[in-house]
Structure formats: structure tokens, C-alpha cells
Amino acid sequence: MxxxxxxxxxxxxxxxxxxxxxxxxxxxxxxxxxxxxxxxxxxxxxxxxxxxxxxxxxxxxxxxxxxxxxxxxxxxxxxxxxxxxxxxxxxxxxxxxxxxxxxxxxxxxxxxxxxxxxxxxxxxxxxxxxxxxxxxxxxxxxxxxxxxxxxxxxxxxxxxxxxxxxxxxxxxxxxxxxxxxxxxxxxxxxxxxxxxxGLAIKEAEQYTVIPQRLYYLGLQRSEALINEAYALRDELEQLAEYIATYFDKAYEGYAKYLVSDEAILNNSKIKWCLGKSSKGTKQRTLAFQQAFSVLHSPKEEETLTLIRLHKPQIHSYYIDNFHTERKLTIGQWTITNLREAQSLFKKLNGGCLWGLMARTGMRADEMYDLNTAQGCTTEIIKRQKIHVIHANLSKTAKGSQSKQDEFVTTEIGMKAYEVLQALHAPLRKLHPDSQSFFHKTIEGCSEITKNQLGRHSQDWFKNAMGEELALTNEDIIDLKTSDPNLSFEVGDDYAFTGHQLRRSFAYYLIGYELCNFPQLKQQFSHVSMAMTRHYAKNASKFQKLRKKKQNLANAIDEERIDQKARVYLSIYQKLANKERVAGGKGKEFAKSMMKTDRNLFKDKVDNDMLSLSYWKKQIRTQSRHIHAVAPGVYCTSTTCGLRTLVNLMECVDCKNDYIVDAVFAEAKRKEAEIHILYDIENDELTPQTASESYIKIQAAERIMKDLNIDYEPVIFPDEVKNLLIPYGVTS
Structure with a gap:
């Protein structure tokens, strides 16, 4: 259906x-x-x-x-x-x-x-x-x-x-x-x-990974642009309003022009200064000319009314002549006409798009469907800011990809979103019924298409890189590592498309071991791990090459090993001190301590498990693994798929999980309680939302109980209880 x-x-x-x-x-x-x-x-x-x-x-x-x-x-x-x-x-x-x-x-x-x-x-x-x-x-x-x-x-x-x-x-x-x-x-x-x-599906054309040199330059230059624009984001609304109101102000000037002697040529005909660049604009222009021609001694006011009714296209060559107050200064940028305003808008828009896509791995069409009201939210958990971009997911065919509209980003990504919001919000006001985040900067400021939007980021990257787009020997090595079946020539300009940012995001995150495949799979909202691995194809080769070089990457690796080792050591010190550790793995270890007289803090060859060096060795040799799925919640499985959409009920008894504090659980409990009250107040409570909030609250309270933390249980309103199926009832 x-x-x-x-x-x-x-x-x-x-x-x-x-x-x-x-x-x-x-x-x-x-x-x-x-x-x-x-x-x-x-x-x-x-x-x-x-x-x-x-x-x-x-x-x-x-x-x-x-x-x-x-x-x-x-x-x-x-x-x-x-x-x-x-x-x-x-x-x-x-x-x-x-x-x-x-x-x-x-x-x-x-x-x-x-x-x-x-x-x-x-x-x-x-x-x-x-x-x-x-x-x-x-x-x-x-x-x-x-x-x-x-x-x-x-x-x-x-x-x-x-x-x-x-x-x-x-x-x-x-x-x-x-x-x-x-x-x-x-x-x-x-x-x-x-x-x-007996056939195989032809592999779709693979988007290349952006060479490290160009990728790093793009990240640097987009960050500089985004930071500068973010500091001026309140003033940037003036740029959008300048463009949005430019045509109406030009109409006012054009109305004055038409009723003046300046519009009359020597042969008594009117110099219209109008354009007919498309079938639609031609129809509007002709309709206006016909309506104006029948006026007897036209006045400025009635002429302006006619112009606003028919919306004729003023020729781009003349439009600046009819706009008297054209100068606008925003920070270091000064514009004096519509073309300069549109050029600056496109530069800022393209740079922010590139920067946000590079810091989320979002597709261009997901970017196109950014939420207009709550496109970026920020949570502070344990003094750590987490920025999340919200968009409508594309390619959500059942069985191939799941429905998710959340993409974690960096602070620069958050700033990029805020700049985009400042640029496009005034344009959206002209179209109250529009569901699109992005709008054009030409007459009417209608919704932009996906292809047009994609060209903004492409043009920005091309202009920002300039002559540096020419491939070097190092670039060729990078490209042949990521795409060995393709051929490249030194000196050729690198051909960039927006989707390369998504593959580059995957390739370098995996290549630099900044995340693993399950977390990347969640960020990309893939159901199939094979699809995720396809995006990061050949990243393992890049890992090996990178590890041969003594550089910053090695320092990053050592820092990562140290951090993971300290997490493990902290957990085992808690267990040794008989402090409560929740999660299935933490509870199982506590039970084992009660059942055996053997020292569980020595391994099979009597190595001390309460030393940092022990855990560093375990992490370095990949004998042990640990990653955070939320503040205070750690998983030891390499196949864990949890990241931003953490299901507390799965973590409570998961055999791979340690939970060392209840900060995240309490935050989720409070959030669920607020959602319940909001839904009741606004008559939006459904069996699904009621059960989801109930499960979150019950899971959070179980974690708090396992950690021996005092708490006051949530009392569920009758509106919620009446929507829940009582435990044990099957029909």
C-alpha cells in the first residue's frame, strides 16, 4: 500500500x-x-x-x-x-x-x-x-x-x-x-x-577519495570561511534580505522610470528595459506591456501595482539602474549590486555546504532535505557538546537502509548549519508554504533544485583550490591506493563532485582509525555492513601505509591506545574496589568474583590487570577492544552497531557492555518523561510513543538500580498506562 x-x-x-x-x-x-x-x-x-x-x-x-x-x-x-x-x-x-x-x-x-x-x-x-x-x-x-x-x-x-x-x-x-x-x-x-x-551486477561508478592534500586544504579553507561567516551570522541575514527585496525595490524604481520622460525614445516608443529569457518570463513581460499600454496617463502608483501583479523580468543589464541604495557592507565584504550579492551568497553557501558535508558524510540530497526548524541540535552530556544535524534520509528502501535523520558533526559543522540558516531563512519567508531549506537568489527566490545546490559546493571547492587542484605525485599515490583500477596523470586538475566527500569521510575515518565500521554504518544509516565497507574500500591499505610513516598519525594512534587503556583500567579498578559496574559484562564479572577464590585481576600468565601497561598491550595487539557508545557506557564488541541512537534496554544486560555511571541514563530518563508530558498536553500520545518512553525510563531506572544510585521512580500517568499492554497478556 x-x-x-x-x-x-x-x-x-x-x-x-x-x-x-x-x-x-x-x-x-x-x-x-x-x-x-x-x-x-x-x-x-x-x-x-x-x-x-x-x-x-x-x-x-x-x-x-x-x-x-x-x-x-x-x-x-x-x-x-x-x-x-x-x-x-x-x-x-x-x-x-x-x-x-x-x-x-x-x-x-x-x-x-x-x-x-x-x-x-x-x-x-x-x-x-x-x-x-x-x-x-x-x-x-x-x-x-x-x-x-x-x-x-x-x-x-x-x-x-x-x-x-x-x-x-x-x-x-x-x-x-x-x-x-x-x-x-x-x-x-x-x-x-x-x-x-550467471551474471554479476556491474559496480556503479565509484567516487574517488579526495587526495589527503586537497582534502586537508578543503577542510582548512572551509573552516576559515565558516568561522568568519559564523561571527557575522546576524548580519548575514541582511545579505539575504538585500537579495530578497532587491527586485521589489527595483520595481519601485522601474515604475518611476516608466512614467517619466526618460522612458520615451525619440520615435515616441517606450524603452522597456525588460527581458524574455524563458517562456514564463516572456508571458509575464508581454502581459505587463499589454496592460500598461492601455493605461491613459499612467501614474506611478498604478504602474507599480501592475508591475507587482505581472512581475515582468527587468533585464539584468538595466536592473541596477532602478535600485538607488545598493551598497551593503558585512564585515570585510562590501557589495554594490545584485550580482556581487549573489556571488557572495553563493560563495558562503557553497563553502558551508562543502564544510558540513565533509564533517557529516551526508549525501547532497540529505543536505537538500535539512530540517528548516530544528536542523541542528546540541546536547551537553558530561561537559561534552554533541552536535547533531537532522535531515530526511534518502534511499530508504526497506531491507537496504534504515530510516534515520541524525548525523553527528563537529562544532564547525554546527557553525556551518547556522550560517546556512541565516542565509536562507529570509528567502523562505517569501514562501511560507515551502518545505525546502534552500532557495534561489534570482527573482522570486523559489526553491532550488538538488542539482543546482550540488553545483554550489563544487564551484566553491574549485574556486577555493584554484591552481592547487593540479595533481601532484603524492596525490597520485593517494588516488592509486584508494582506487588502484583508475588512472590519473600528474598535472591534471582533480575532478570533484559532492559525493566524493561522503566516500572520503568514510575512507579517512577508517584509515586513521577514528571510528570502526559499525559506528560508520550507523552514521551512514546503512542496514548492510557490505555497503559501508564499500564506501571505505581500500582504507586498510591506507592504514598500512600510514603506519609505516613516523608522523602525527602515530602520535594519534598512541593517544587513542592510551585513552582506551585508561578506560579499561578505570573499570577494573572499580571492580577491584567492589564498586558497582552495570551493564551485562560488569554484572557478570561481579558475579564471578563472588563465585571464585581465584584472583580475577591476574591473567592466565599472572600479568597484573590493574596496571596501565597491561591494558595498553591488550589494546595495541587487538586482544581487547572497547569503545564508548554514550557517556559512561562502553562496549567491548567490534560488531556493535550502537552510536547516536543508543538503546538503553539493549545495554542493560548486554554481555559486551560496561556502564560506569548513570549520567546518560538519567538524561534519557528525564527526556522521555518530558516527551510523555508534552504528548499528553498536546494530545499527541500514541501507543508507540508511550511504549518507547516507558521502555527508556524502565531501562534507565534499572541502570541506576544496578549502580546502587538513589532515585525517585517515575510515576506514569494513567494516559500512558492505558495505552500499554500489561505484561503477560498475549491476546
């Missing part, structure tokens, strides 16, 4: 399919039986469904109605998606087209599986690839698709379908999953992949 990001709109849409005419449920009473019967005359005359206001979405047989579906499902979509039942502009054979329509109808309304509007559209696009091959073999039904036929296509090259790409399998497997209830037989008896045909 359709799964929308706006759950309220989704519920309204599903509700609209009920009580349609004489039917209590249009989907189950009318649409489902009609699909199963497969009578095309009957089906084509039925409605696709109904809008939230009860109007028809159009008839199933109307291809144009399908093309116009998206706004009814995703009224605030940032990317247009069209469900197109033509093939290269030509009509699809009726039987095949209606079979495809029944598949899409089931995916939208009747499927037990969740599908986004994009997924539904992609299923159609992927399956349209089989239409021409089927028709070429005189088949007009999807039932003709079976393993033998597909294998023949693969072996003979009968079709133009690329069976070494994911697309065709995505379409075929959608058909297989949704087979039940379709009006035709699906003869695919399992999910297919390339290996079934």
Missing part, C-alpha cells in the same frame, strides 16, 4: 476511499473484485481512487489522469514524478498496459507491502523494458515472463535490456511479490537476481 511521509495526509487519503456512494469501502467492495475479474472494459471505467476532498482521481482508463496523480498523493513533493503509460512517446498495447495498471493499483491501495510514490513509478519504468521484447515474440501479456524466456533473452542478446543492472530485477521482483490478486498469471516462481543467470 502507498506509504507517504505525511502520515496525516495518508490517513485522510485512505479515509476518502470509504463510504463512496453505496459502498462502505470502495477499495475492497469495488476495486479489488474488478481487478481480480480482469474485465478491461469494466476496469477502465472505474475510478483510480478519490482525493481527500472526495473527488475522483480520474478513470483508470485515462492515461492523462495517471500522469497527474502525484499532487494528490504528495502535495508538497520537491521532485516531480510522472506515471507515464507510454513507451518512447508511443501508446502501449492495451492488454499489457492494463496489466501494468492493475499492478500499480494493487501497489497503491491493496498491497501488504509499503511502497512510496517513487517506488510505484519506478516499478512501471522498470517493467516497461520488457514490453518491446514480448511484442517482438508475439506476446501481449506479462504471463509470458518466466525464467526460461528471460534466460534465453540473456544468452542470445535478443533484447536491449541490461541484465547486469539492478533496474530490471527490481521491476520483475515487484511483479513476483504482488502476484496474488492480479488478473493474470505470474510465472516467476522466485525473486530473481543477476547470479541466477
Amino acid at each position: 502507498i506509504k507517504l511521509s505525511d502520515l496525516e495526509h495518508q490517513n485522510k487519503l485512505l479515509k476518502a476511499q470509504e463510504n463512496v456512494g453505496a459502498h462502505a469501502n470502495y477499495l475492497m467492495d469495488v476495486l479489488k473484485p474488478a481487478i481480480e475479474r480482469g474485465n478491461w472494459d469494466e476496469l477502465e471505467s472505474l475510478d483510480i481512487g478519490f482525493t481527500v476532498s472526495g473527488e475522483s482521481l480520474g478513470k483508470i482508463g485515462d492515461d492523462e489522469a495517471w500522469r497527474k496523480l502525484q499532487p494528490y498523493f504528495e502535495p508538497r513533493a520537491k521532485k516531480a514524478i510522472t506515471i507515464d503509460f507510454t513507451l518512447d512517446g508511443k501508446v502501449i498495447e492495451r492488454n499489457l498496459k492494463n496489466q501494468l495498471k492493475t499492478l500499480l493499483l494493487k501497489m497503491i491501495w491493496l498491497s501488504p507491502h509499503n511502497h512510496s510514490f517513487w517506488t510505484i513509478s519506478e516499478a512501471l519504468t522498470d517493467l516497461k523494458k520488457v514490453i518491446i521484447p514480448l511484442l517482438n515474440e508475439a506476446y501481449n501479456t506479462l504471463s509470458a515472463l518466466d525464467f526460461d524466456r528471460l534466460e534465453t533473452w540473456v544468452l542470445t542478446g535478443f533484447t536491449n535490456i541490461d541484465f547486469e543492472r539492478f533496474d530490471i530485477y527490481n521491476g520483475l521482483n515487484r511483479l513476483y511479490k504482488e502476484a496474488r490478486g492480479l488478473p493474470f498469471e505470474v510465472n516467476l516462481n522466485k525473486k530473481l537476481n543477476a547470479s541466477d543467470f
Whole structure:
């Protein structure tokens, strides 16, 4: 069934399919039986469904109605998606087209599986690839698709379908999953992949790792720019307002110009000073010229009213002439016209984008979906500031990636976000209904596209590096280490794209051993560890090369070993002093101390486990591992996936965890309690939110109890108790 990001709109849409005419449920009473019967005359005359206001979405047989579906499902979509039942502009054979329509109808309304509007559209696009091959073999039904036929296509090259790409399998497997209830037989008896045909999926073009020299320069120069802009962030709003109001002020000047003698040429015609750079602006300009021409003795006020109504495009060559107060100074930057303002805006925007992506590993489209209100939050836990960027995750297909919208960043990353907020907030005010964080700096200040936004960071890096983009011998060594199958030439300019920041982030974090794969997997929100390892491919080679050099990296390694050893020593000293240590591993060790007379603080060869040198050796030889998952919470497993989304209930009894204090647990307990009260007050409490908060509070209190810390238990309101399933009740 359709799964929308706006759950309220989704519920309204599903509700609209009920009580349609004489039917209590249009989907189950009318649409489902009609699909199963497969009578095309009957089906084509039925409605696709109904809008939230009860109007028809159009008839199933109307291809144009399908093309116009998206706004009814995703009224605030940032990317247009069209469900197109033509093939290269030509009509699809009726039987095949209606079979495809029944598949899409089931995916939208009747499927037990969740599908986004994009997924539904992609299923159609992927399956349209089989239409021409089927028709070429005189088949007009999807039932003709079976393993033998597909294998023949693969072996003979009968079709133009690329069976070494994911697309065709995505379409075929959608058909297989949704087979039940379709009006035709699906003869695919399992999910297919390339290996079934002795093929391998072609590896997507790998983004290169930015050479260390350029990466470090980029980090340095973005930091300098971000720090400078952050200090002036309140004044930077003036830059955005300068751009946002520039056109209206130019309109005022243009109105004065048009009613003056200056606008009249020698031949008594008007010198319009207007542009027609696109079809839309041409229509607006012509409409204004026509409306102005019929005015008798036009006055400045009515001319300005007409200009604001039609919004003609003032030619860029003349626009500065109609804006009288053009000078603006912000810190070291002084601008005197619109182009300079737009150039400075793009530089700051691009530098902050580059800096934030480099310090989070976010994709460009995740950056595009930054939260406009709470895009960056900061928590202080045990005197440590933790900055978290919030965005809507892309590529969240079930089974390939999980839903997460949090990315830990540095203080510079936080500052970059605040500068971006200062730049774009005034532009968003011009469009109150806009859900986009980023807006254009041209006339109208509408939402920017993902591609346009990506070019800002690319252009900034290119301009910031200048001639230093030319590859050196050291750069070539770095590139051949990370991507040995690619070729590079000394002196060539390094070709940069935004996604290289994500791979470089992974590669250097793993290469410098600043985090391990489970933590990186969490930051990137991958379900598959293989995908995470793909991003950091060849980082192990970089580790070996780095360790051969006696440099700052060695000092960093030693410092890391020392810190981990001190954590282990601190834990074992607590245990030796019979102090409470929570977590499954801490409690298990305490039990072992009670059951045996043997000194548990000596290893098998009688080494002293209460010495720092012992633990340094254990860490250095990788005999022991430890990492922090939260303040005071440590895990000894190399496969731990916890990082920012710490589940306290998992840590309480986890056989790999030590918990040495309750600061984090108490903070989470308080947070959950506040969430409960807020949800009750705002009538937003649901069984899910109630149970989540209940679990957090119970886990936190168990930790505090295990650590023998006095606390006052949270008293759960009746509103919460009434939503929880009592323990032991199964039906």
C-alpha cells in the first residue's frame, strides 16, 4: 500500500476511499473484485481512487489522469514524478498496459507491502523494458515472463535490456511479490537476481577519495570561511534580505522610470528595459506591456501595482539602474549590486555546504532535505557538546537502509548549519508554504533544485583550490591506493563532485582509525555492513601505509591506545574496589568474583590487570577492544552497531557492555518523561510513543538500580498506562 511521509495526509487519503456512494469501502467492495475479474472494459471505467476532498482521481482508463496523480498523493513533493503509460512517446498495447495498471493499483491501495510514490513509478519504468521484447515474440501479456524466456533473452542478446543492472530485477521482483490478486498469471516462481543467470551486477561508478592534500586544504579553507561567516551570522541575514527585496525595490524604481520622460525614445516608443529569457518570463513581460499600454496617463502608483501583479523580468543589464541604495557592507565584504550579492551568497553557501558535508558524510540530497526548524541540535552530556544535524534520509528502501535523520558533526559543522540558516531563512519567508531549506537568489527566490545546490559546493571547492587542484605525485599515490583500477596523470586538475566527500569521510575515518565500521554504518544509516565497507574500500591499505610513516598519525594512534587503556583500567579498578559496574559484562564479572577464590585481576600468565601497561598491550595487539557508545557506557564488541541512537534496554544486560555511571541514563530518563508530558498536553500520545518512553525510563531506572544510585521512580500517568499492554497478556 502507498506509504507517504505525511502520515496525516495518508490517513485522510485512505479515509476518502470509504463510504463512496453505496459502498462502505470502495477499495475492497469495488476495486479489488474488478481487478481480480480482469474485465478491461469494466476496469477502465472505474475510478483510480478519490482525493481527500472526495473527488475522483480520474478513470483508470485515462492515461492523462495517471500522469497527474502525484499532487494528490504528495502535495508538497520537491521532485516531480510522472506515471507515464507510454513507451518512447508511443501508446502501449492495451492488454499489457492494463496489466501494468492493475499492478500499480494493487501497489497503491491493496498491497501488504509499503511502497512510496517513487517506488510505484519506478516499478512501471522498470517493467516497461520488457514490453518491446514480448511484442517482438508475439506476446501481449506479462504471463509470458518466466525464467526460461528471460534466460534465453540473456544468452542470445535478443533484447536491449541490461541484465547486469539492478533496474530490471527490481521491476520483475515487484511483479513476483504482488502476484496474488492480479488478473493474470505470474510465472516467476522466485525473486530473481543477476547470479541466477550467471551474471554479476556491474559496480556503479565509484567516487574517488579526495587526495589527503586537497582534502586537508578543503577542510582548512572551509573552516576559515565558516568561522568568519559564523561571527557575522546576524548580519548575514541582511545579505539575504538585500537579495530578497532587491527586485521589489527595483520595481519601485522601474515604475518611476516608466512614467517619466526618460522612458520615451525619440520615435515616441517606450524603452522597456525588460527581458524574455524563458517562456514564463516572456508571458509575464508581454502581459505587463499589454496592460500598461492601455493605461491613459499612467501614474506611478498604478504602474507599480501592475508591475507587482505581472512581475515582468527587468533585464539584468538595466536592473541596477532602478535600485538607488545598493551598497551593503558585512564585515570585510562590501557589495554594490545584485550580482556581487549573489556571488557572495553563493560563495558562503557553497563553502558551508562543502564544510558540513565533509564533517557529516551526508549525501547532497540529505543536505537538500535539512530540517528548516530544528536542523541542528546540541546536547551537553558530561561537559561534552554533541552536535547533531537532522535531515530526511534518502534511499530508504526497506531491507537496504534504515530510516534515520541524525548525523553527528563537529562544532564547525554546527557553525556551518547556522550560517546556512541565516542565509536562507529570509528567502523562505517569501514562501511560507515551502518545505525546502534552500532557495534561489534570482527573482522570486523559489526553491532550488538538488542539482543546482550540488553545483554550489563544487564551484566553491574549485574556486577555493584554484591552481592547487593540479595533481601532484603524492596525490597520485593517494588516488592509486584508494582506487588502484583508475588512472590519473600528474598535472591534471582533480575532478570533484559532492559525493566524493561522503566516500572520503568514510575512507579517512577508517584509515586513521577514528571510528570502526559499525559506528560508520550507523552514521551512514546503512542496514548492510557490505555497503559501508564499500564506501571505505581500500582504507586498510591506507592504514598500512600510514603506519609505516613516523608522523602525527602515530602520535594519534598512541593517544587513542592510551585513552582506551585508561578506560579499561578505570573499570577494573572499580571492580577491584567492589564498586558497582552495570551493564551485562560488569554484572557478570561481579558475579564471578563472588563465585571464585581465584584472583580475577591476574591473567592466565599472572600479568597484573590493574596496571596501565597491561591494558595498553591488550589494546595495541587487538586482544581487547572497547569503545564508548554514550557517556559512561562502553562496549567491548567490534560488531556493535550502537552510536547516536543508543538503546538503553539493549545495554542493560548486554554481555559486551560496561556502564560506569548513570549520567546518560538519567538524561534519557528525564527526556522521555518530558516527551510523555508534552504528548499528553498536546494530545499527541500514541501507543508507540508511550511504549518507547516507558521502555527508556524502565531501562534507565534499572541502570541506576544496578549502580546502587538513589532515585525517585517515575510515576506514569494513567494516559500512558492505558495505552500499554500489561505484561503477560498475549491476546
